[in-house]
Amino acid sequence: xxxxxxxxxxxxxxxxxxxxxxxxxSDLRRSIKVFNAKAEEKDVExxxxxxxxxxxxxxxxxxxxxxxxxxxNRQKSRLQQRLNEISA
Numbered sequence: 521x522x523x524x525x526x527x528x529x530x531x532x533x534x535x536x537x538x539x540x541x542x543x544x545x546s547d548l549r550r551s552i553k554v555f556n557a558k559a560e561e562k563d564v565e566x567x568x569x570x571x572x573x574x575x576x577x578x579x580x581x582x583x584x585x586x587x588x589x590x591x592x593n594r595q596k597s598r599l600q601q602r603l604n605e606i607s608a
Contacts, residue, residue, distance in 0.1 A: 544577075544580075545581070548577045551577050555567060555570035559605075559606050564607055571599055571603050575599065
């Protein structure tokens with residue numbers, strides 16, 4: 521346990537951020553799963569909506585630093601490919 525006041529505060533802040541990041545990542549994974557479920561059902565309209573939600577969350581995660589920019593873009597690209605497959 522930290523003894524210095526600023527280190528104690530930093531620990532509290534880090535814990536709060538960790539919890540927020542974990543919640544955001546969980547929500548992001550859930551939105552990707554929703555998209556995949558819609559894609560499995562061949563629900564094109566539902567998949568398009570889920571795709572927009574998932575890509576928006578991926579962009580936010582990249583801006584926050586939860587994912588590397590290229591990793592988020594790679595995920596979006598794969599989702600787009602899947603959407604194109606079921607749309608065709």
